[in-house]
Amino acid sequence: MKHFEANFDGLVGPTHNYAGLSFGNVASLSNAALTSNPKAAAKQGLQKAKALADLGMVQGVLAPQERPDLYTLRRIGFSGSDAEVLQKAAQQAPALLNACCSASSMWTANAATVSPSADTRDGKVHFTPANLVDKLHRSIEPITTGNILQATFNNDRHFKHHQHLPEHTSFGDEGAANHTRLCSEYGHAGVELFVYGQEATNPSAVKPTKYPARQTLEASQAVARLHQLEDESCVFMQQNPDVIDQGVFHNDVISVGNQNVLFYHEQAFLNTDTKFDEIRRKMNADMHFVKVATSQVSIDDAVRSYLFNTQIITLPSGEMAIIAPTNCQENPAVFAYLNELVTLGTPIKQVRYYDVKQSMQNGGGPACLRLRVAMNEQEVAAVNQNTIMNDALFTRLNTWVDKHYRDQLTVSDLADPQLIIESRTALDELTQILKLGSVYQFQR
Numbered sequence: 555m556k557h558f559e560a561n562f563d564g565l566v567g568p569t570h571n572y573a574g575l576s577f578g579n580v581a582s583l584s585n586a587a588l589t590s591n592p593k594a595a596a597k598q599g600l601q602k603a604k605a606l607a608d609l610g611m612v613q614g615v616l617a618p619q620e621r622p623d624l625y626t627l628r629r630i631g632f633s634g635s636d637a638e639v640l641q642k643a644a645q646q647a648p649a650l651l652n653a654c655c656s657a658s659s660m661w662t663a664n665a666a667t668v669s670p671s672a673d674t675r676d677g678k679v680h681f682t683p684a685n686l687v688d689k690l691h692r693s694i695e696p697i698t699t700g701n702i703l704q705a706t707f708n709n710d711r712h713f714k715h716h717q718h719l720p721e722h723t724s725f726g727d728e729g730a731a732n733h734t735r736l737c738s739e740y741g742h743a744g745v746e747l748f749v750y751g752q753e754a755t756n757p758s759a760v761k762p763t764k765y766p767a768r769q770t771l772e773a774s775q776a777v778a779r780l781h782q783l784e785d786e787s788c789v790f791m792q793q794n795p796d797v798i799d800q801g802v803f804h805n806d807v808i809s810v811g812n813q814n815v816l817f818y819h820e821q822a823f824l825n826t827d828t829k830f831d832e833i834r835r836k837m838n839a840d841m842h843f844v845k846v847a848t849s850q851v852s853i854d855d856a857v858r859s860y861l862f863n864t865q866i867i868t869l870p871s872g873e874m875a876i877i878a879p880t881n882c883q884e885n886p887a888v889f890a891y892l893n894e895l896v897t898l899g900t901p902i903k904q905v906r907y908y909d910v911k912q913s914m915q916n917g918g919g920p921a922c923l924r925l926r927v928a929m930n931e932q933e934v935a936a937v938n939q940n941t942i943m944n945d946a947l948f949t950r951l952n953t954w955v956d957k958h959y960r961d962q963l964t965v966s967d968l969a970d971p972q973l974i975i976e977s978r979t980a981l982d983e984l985t986q987i988l989k990l991g992s993v994y995q996f997q998r
């Protein structure tokens with residue numbers, strides 16, 4: 555049977571904006587209050603997704619969330635008509651209004667952790683939505699994320715959907731951004747590498763001092779248990795707290811894997827040698843650890859360019875390619891490194907650049923925009939086919955964006971009641987295009 559690694563990209567929602575909501579995410583903080591362009595953001599995302607489909611990859615899309623989130627605003631005491639709720643929140647608690655308006659669900663690497671059927675005891679593909687408790691604006695995502703995942707992977711025979719972990723910092727979970735599956739072939743059992751930032755129940759363990767470590771070991775272990783993974787196919791590795799303090803808020807800002815390749819910065823992890831030995835032993839296949847030294851690319855350049863927030867994909871030809879943001883071309887050290895990388899004899903043979911600047915300005919690169927789901931052909935056939943990218947869907951979604959999205963949005967526009975109507979109209983139409991049913995609260 556054939557096996558694929560599909561990428562499901564998050565569609566950028568109509569309220570894409572720069573509100574500086576993510577402490578520890580350098581781009582989010584430094585671009586706070588910039589004017590965003592939701593239409594351009596959505597189109598950049600669609601271009602990247604379509605380009606991968608055109609390369610012969612299985613490519614899907616995941617719907618964005620309903621924003622402004624009036625339900626959360628009502629839950630915290632704002633009342634009256636929708637317009638009044640928005641207006642009162644804007645006057646009395648603008649920071650809370652901003653948190654309820656973020657389009658952050660676009661970064662689907664944080665939507666969930668996914669374990670393919672080749673790794674799980676019951677032979678199903680398992681999904682656990684991330685609780686994202688570290689950031690208020692993201693902690694309101696998991697229920698709707700679960701609805702969207704169930705409407706996209708809507709087949710009980712092949713797909714198992716779990717509830718998100720308990721909403722407490724002990725179980726801080728940021729999903730696939732801190733999870734990499736290594737394997738020889740996508741359809742063979744692999745090693746699931748869980749990277750965490752801190753141990754919640756061990757006060758003497760090292761952790762960052764300046765910025766939060768969003769993922770805990772306890773959360774990663776819980777996901778591994780839920781997904782019915784064998785101990786022998788899991789590795790739990792701590793991210794270097796010093797790099798978290800330099801702006802590496804998720805592991806996918808400092809390393810990325812694909813099949814038997816792990817591309818990483820030398821400062822990415824703690825206890826690197828011991829843990830890599832464990833990976834080698836559990837893999838039972840050759841591993842390529844492709845190390846980038848600080849002398850080649852500094853942490854600062856890695857964070858600015860998102861060298862490691864690239865996607866490594868295996869093309870139908872069997873060659874691997876890196877899908878990079880154009881920001882990597884613009885950074886001299888990183889561009890020089892990537893030009894050299896393809897000559898080094900590693901499985902990575904090409905680099906392709908895409909402009910995702912609207913997302914990058916909030917700290918989300920190509921890898922943040924996609925959720926990977928390795929599947930066999932039966933499982934691919936069981937996915938809601940209306941979410942799979944092709945020429946027709948690409949045209950349809952671009953037309954939909956043109957019709958509903960603004961080309962300018964500032965933080966002060968978030969109090970505009972018209973935005974509620976625009977957003978709901980757009981999302982209602984989207985659920986018909988993707989045949990998702992009623993995934994949003996306003997539809998229930």
Ligand SMILES: NCCC[C@H](NC(=O)CCC(=O)O)C(=O)O
Nearest residue numbers: 573574575576579582658918922
């Ligand atoms: N995987 C990339 C996630 C980026 C995301 N940025 C944000 O939410 C910024 C939103 C703002 O500041 O308006 C985050 O930090 O979780």
